[in-house]
Amino acid sequence: MKLKNWKEVNPGSVITEPGSSEKFKTGSWRSSKPIWIEENCIQCLFCWIYCPDNAIKVKDGKRGEFDYEYCKGCGICALECPGKKGNKAIIMVEEGK
Amino acid sequence: MAKIVAVTGNEAVANALRQVNPDVCAAYPITPQTDMMQRFSGFVSDGKVKTEIILVESEHSSMSACVGASAAGGRVITATSSQGLALMNEILYIASGTRLPIVMPVVNRALSAPLNIHGDHSDAMGARDSGWIQLWSENAQEAYDNTIQAFRIAEHMDIRLPVMICLDGFIISHSIERIEYLEDEQVQNFVGEFKQLYPLLDLAHPVSYGPLILPDYYMEFRKAQAEVNTKVPEVVLDVAADFEKISGRKYGLFETYRLEDAEIGIVILNSAAGTTKDVIDEFRNKGIKAGLLKPRLYRPFPYVETGEALKHLKALCVLDRADSFGSSFSPVYMDIASSLYPYNDKPILINKIYGLGGRDYLPEHAEIVLNELIDIAETGNVKSYKEYIGVRE
Missing domain, CATH: 3.40.50.920 (Rossmann fold)
Structure with missing residues (x-):
């Protein structure tokens, strides 16, 4: 995305395009990464509810893979995940490992 | 025809605000401004204006309410003095940076400590780098005239910045002088209709105010704001020329x-x-x-x-x-x-x-x-x- 110069920005930094935060990718902020372990997933969708961004994609009522372009690695999904029989369906691993 | 009256500076400015008939006023009492907003709230109670008064618990809140009301799309006023202006300080920068044309008479008063309620310019000088336009007034007539002109300057589409009208506490705010009032209709025609650039209440065109701007864009917004300031003097002179036509009184920079x-x-x-x-x-x-x-x-x-x-x-x-x-x-x-x-x-x-x-x-x-x-x-x-x-x- 080409950055605007000072003559092109909106007065008062008002954003006039609704939903434009979708263009703001925050995945590079992440220092640790959530991993989805499908066999432990009970499809409770807690992760989707608790995710403060847009990193968990749901289709036809089912959770799919992470969208890492929006995941800042906060780990809330992994914390809230009830898993199956004590085995977490989301675990956090350090980036670059 | 001009109406000649004997009134105080506070009374004159309150009357200018009545004649403009703004949409929203959020103010908190502080000497020596109190009497101005008291008179204005009297106009609201008596149905002389359609302004909505917001009662707030501090000047930090009054300026915050003004920011919200102005972003929503209203023509917005407040007034303050001294400690009140100091308490608003954080939000002053938000009003100017967000380019909201709020109009605020400042009845100049000393700052504490030591506590003092009388006139000096320490309050407005503390806000001189806040991005607000400041018009200073020698007497009640100038304060009245500057208040009316302030709306046109603030709301000019090339400017969109908030304006303070400074007048000396007690010496002007509480002394009775001979004033020439314009007719209500003249003032209404002079200031015209207010149209916010991006009103929050325009639900057909949703907008977001107050985003986080990181190092990749912050300087562009600051440079744009600095450039707007260079356009202000010309607009002030244009507005003064129009004002002279209805008042016969000449103003410059x-x-x-x-x-x-x-x-x-x-x-x-x-x-x-x-x-x-x-x-x-x-x-x-x-x-x-x-x-x-x-x-x-x-x-x-x-x-x-x-x-x-x-x-x-x-x-x-x-x-x-x-x-x-x-x-x-x-x-x-x-x-x-x-x-x-x-x-x-x-x-x-x-x-x-x-x-x-x-x-x-x-x-x-x-x-x-x-x-x-x-x-x-x-x-x-x-x-x-x-x-x-x-x-x-």
């Missing part, structure tokens, strides 16, 4: 008084300029070429025009009703010194601080300063570049 052929001069803001003009007349009667410059548009400061108007003088004193603790000189002095810096031939410049906390500025103070300037112009010798006057030594 500053007022000069017997300055064109002067050899010595004084720069002074607000009510003390009136006293100084009288003393200048006395000196002129004695054959001494004295003159005065009274800034009106102080922010953004029209430094090129001001420097041009002062550069021919031999000696010049900037009298300030505020100090800037720890800096080289007082606030107005620093602006005047900067405006004269580019010129090789320029006056010897001295600085006096007077009238703090409502201490009277008397004709003899102006006489002492002018006599000192005569001496400096003749000899080139300066005994003190900066000193307090009217203080017990």
Whole structure:
């Protein structure tokens, strides 16, 4: 995305395009990464509810893979995940490992 | 037809606000402004205006409410003094940075501590770099006229910045003067309809205010805001020209008084300029070429025009009703010194601080300063570049 110069920005930094935060990718902020372990997933969708961004994609009522372009690695999904029989369906691993 | 009345400065400004009939007013009482907003809320209670009054618990809240109401799409006013302006400080920057054309009379009063309710300019000087436009007023008529013009300046589509109208606490706010009021209809026609650029309440065009702007964009927004300031003087002059057509009263970026052929001069803001003009007349009667410059548009400061108007003088004193603790000189002095810096031939410049906390500025103070300037112009010798006057030594 080409950055605007000072003559092109909106007065008062008002954003006039609704939903434009979708263009703001925050995945590079992440220092640790959530991993989805499908066999432990009970499809409770807690992760989707608790995710403060847009990193968990749901289709036809089912959770799919992470969208890492929006995941800042906060780990809330992994914390809230009830898993199956004590085995977490989301675990956090350090980036670059 | 103009209506001639005898009213206080607060009453005159409150009447200007009634004539404009803004959409929203969020204000908190503070001496010496209280009486202005009390009168205005009286107009609301009596159904003279359609303004919605928001009762708030502090000036931080009043300015915050003004920001919200202005972003929503309303024509918004408040008023304050002293500690109230200091408490608003954080939100002042948000109002200007968000380019919200809020109009706010500031009845100038000293800052605590020590606690003092009387007139000086420390409050507005503390907000001089907040990005607000500042219009300063010598008397109640100027405060009334500046208030009406402030809406046109703030709301100009090329500007969209908030405006403070400064008037001296008690000396102007509470003294009765002869005022010429415009007709309500004239004022209504002059200010026109207000249209917010991106109203939050326009649900067909949803917008977001107050986003986080990171290092990749912050400087672009600041540069854009700095550029808007360069357009303000021209708009102020255009609005003044239109105002003259309905009022017969002429306004500029500053007022000069017997300055064109002067050899010595004084720069002074607000009510003390009136006293100084009288003393200048006395000196002129004695054959001494004295003159005065009274800034009106102080922010953004029209430094090129001001420097041009002062550069021919031999000696010049900037009298300030505020100090800037720890800096080289007082606030107005620093602006005047900067405006004269580019010129090789320029006056010897001295600085006096007077009238703090409502201490009277008397004709003899102006006489002492002018006599000192005569001496400096003749000899080139300066005994003190900066000193307090009217203080017990």
